[in-house]
Amino acid sequence: MPVLSLPDPPLEDALDLLNTGFECGGMITLVGECEVDYDGRASSHLPPGERLVILKPDGTLLVHRDEQRKPVNWQPPGSTHSARIDRDRLIVESVRSSPHEEIEIVFETLMQATLLELDDASDLALAGSEEDLRQRILADPDVLEAGFKAMVTERETAAGAIDIYGQDADGTPTAVELKRRRVGPDAVGQLNRYVEALERDPPSRSIRGILVAPSVTDRAEELLATEDLEFISLTTEESGLSQGRSSPNSEE
Template identity: 55%
Template sequence: MFGRCTVEYDGRAASSLGAGNRLLILKPDGTALVHTDEQRTPVNWQPPGSEHRAAVRDGRLRVRSVRENPDERLDVRFDRVEQVSALPVTGGRSVDVYGSEEDLRHRILDEPELVEPGFEPAATERATAAGPVDVFGHDDEGRPVVVELKRRRVGPDAAGQLGRYVEALARELPDGTEVRGVLVAPSVTDRAGELLAEKGLSHVPLSPPASSTTPSGDGRGSTTAPERSTDADDGAD
């Protein structure tokens, strides 16, 4: 539903939006979303489980979304309605996410020989002074190995990052300990390859699995609800 409206919320806080052209979306699960012409998150909303009611009061269409626990009410009052549409949206919430670094990590842990024969993972997200190491392990001679994972073609920055991890870990271990570094990525630029060679680091060309399924609504792993608007009346748009 699109038109000129005001929006008032009362519940855990209170907020009021002055008259403006806005888009109101009501979903079968009880979700209500009020969108303006800015940003991707709604300016106000009600979660799934809310109940929607509509009535005409004093010549204005009022759409009310009510939630009982906790007690919350969202009122959208239209001075003018430009469009009303009812559309059967289908397809569910499962999203195919293509080639994440997490998928690549699982692939390495399941098949460590993809890094090199004899490689044995020991930890993930191992802390160092330069930051957490994606995968830490040992080669077939027992030498520490830092594995940095990238889901796409990378340049010199990735080579430098791996070098910093290797140097930081070497400072933590007994003097003389040789720490190896391996960059796992589908491909690297020529300059990145040169830097890896200069630092004595290796590159293993490997891509993440084709896809994995996540219930996330946006395909990027985020399921966090938008923050409730608590601004005072913002006046006319």
């Protein structure tokens, strides 16, 4: 992986590096004092300051300060980058369409310009997602409740898709909503929408709604009660030990 780095580069050299990078599909980092203007889904202005700017070959642009995980400004993948020199300042622009968004970065000074070609074909392997929780239940439905039978995943209703649709030991239709972490009122509302949609479509009653998550907040618990929904505490395999029906706030 070739790395070309220019310390305190003349603007023309930096511009060359940028254009080379745009052509060869490399990744570029710029360090310097700059001003950033953005206009698109929202609009913003960032007064001058020293930042790290990253331009990826897929059209991503990131402007990072020395704090925070999120870039202070950015452009999503698929954007088109360009650079030019205007009145002795390096200007980097990035535009995307649909929706139209553009960002303009004006460098007052440039401390470093680097061109990288990263070779990376690996895939991230992630464990502990909601999908893992689903697999756990499908592999052994009894962890949910003795006698529970999972029938469909992602079953469509007028209000959206139910994570797991099945029947309990009595044969009562049951909607199960899964969350990988402690949930608040929104998840209860989500489950409630699905259950009500089921009860409307073929007009019916006594459809159970079960929220499966590690735990719920107080307000979510109240809502579960008023909406006559249930909660079962379960976690993804590796992210905890608790399991089984218990108080909604159990968390050791």
